[in-house]
Amino acid sequence: MAIYIHKRHNWTNFHWDEQEIIHLLSEVRYLQGKIIGKVELLSFKLKDEANLETLIQDVVQSSEIEGEILNPEQVRSSIATRLGLDNSNLTHPDRHIDGVVEMMLDATQNSDKTLSEERLFNWQGALFPTCRSGLYKIEIAKWRSGDTQVVSGGMGREIVHFEAPKAEKLVEEMTKLINWFNTELSIDPVLKAAIAHLWFVTIHPFDDGNGRIARAITDMQLSKADGVNQRFYSMSAQIKNERKGYYDILEKTQKGDSEITAWIVWFLKCLQKAILSSNTIIDKVVKKHHFWTINASKISNDRQRLMLNKLMDNFEGNLTSSKWAKMTKVSADTALRDITDLVNKGVILKADSGGRSTNYELNW
Secondary structure (H helix, E strand, O other), X not given: OOOOXXXXXXXXXXXXXXXXXXXXXXHHHHHHHHHHHHHHOOOHHHHHHHHHHHHHHHHHHHHHHOOOOOOHHHHHHHHHHHHOOOOOOOOOOOHHHHHHHHHHHHHHOOOOOOOOHHHHHHHHHHHOOOOEEOOEEOOOOOOOOOOOEEEEOOOOOOEEEEEOOOHHHHHHHHHHHHHHHHHOOOOOHHHHHHHHHHHHHHHOXXXXXXXXXXXXXXXXXXXXXXXXXXXXXXXXXXXXHOHHHHHHHHHHHHOOOOEOHHHHHHHHHHHHHHHHHHHHHHHHHHHHHHHHHHHHHHOOXXXXXXXXXXXXXXXXXXXXXXXXXXXXXXXXXXXXXXXXXXXXXXXXXXXXXXXXXXXXXXXX
């Protein structure tokens, strides 16, 4: 029978090997400064666009870690609306997606980045507006009243990664965490994000939504570390890419003691890759802006603008005239006229394959 970390005396007196993490921490802090410096060279409009793209990744990927697939276009619409950005032609989001977005924005955009019981309750309530997780009714906006395990695997093949503290200990445990988060100033802000994530996941205070809320707390603390209220890299997207390693290191740490060097090293390496990946988002935003600077005057109608934006935002498969007709709800002839107009103006190109498989791609 495993002795879980939270069952040990003074388990939150975390400690780590400074020599083992110092180089990695310095590299992460350097990359943070570099990415913020890169963004500072952008216009306000492009900063907003980079922030939007990063937040979309954060929301979609954090939910996907839990096996929930969100519609990226609905996420885009919800975030754009709340940030006061142009959201014309975007899909109207459902109530659940609005709730996930509200939690993430409250964690990262508001200047008052403090934790409170009420704030955490509001986040969990936003994640589950119907008070249900799938088919099951769950406790909302309150600490769980029952015991819980973190498991993976199908029915009959469950793997228990760890057991969380008993329900009767939650008030004491969460009060201690909240007070620490709001008052601890002696620890490097990035290390504080790593510790806060582990601490919250260990307590697992809610009936459901613990993983997403842990990542929101992490983003809240990382935005403090960055010194900005916008997000330009996505820790959740990187955790999703390394999901197996994430659960493995959490399980290992839960069965250890308060010496958490291995967890901090994993967290910092994950964060390092997240920041490096953010260059792709920023470069794409700049490329998109350059495309529109050159081609905006060549666009004849809103259908063309809509489809060109979709092509730049992870369009699935190849663009064909039949896809154009279906997505813009026009006839095949109208779709072909729209496409031919853009080809003649050099905005899009006919791909090499021809005949029945004729498709088109952006000229950028």
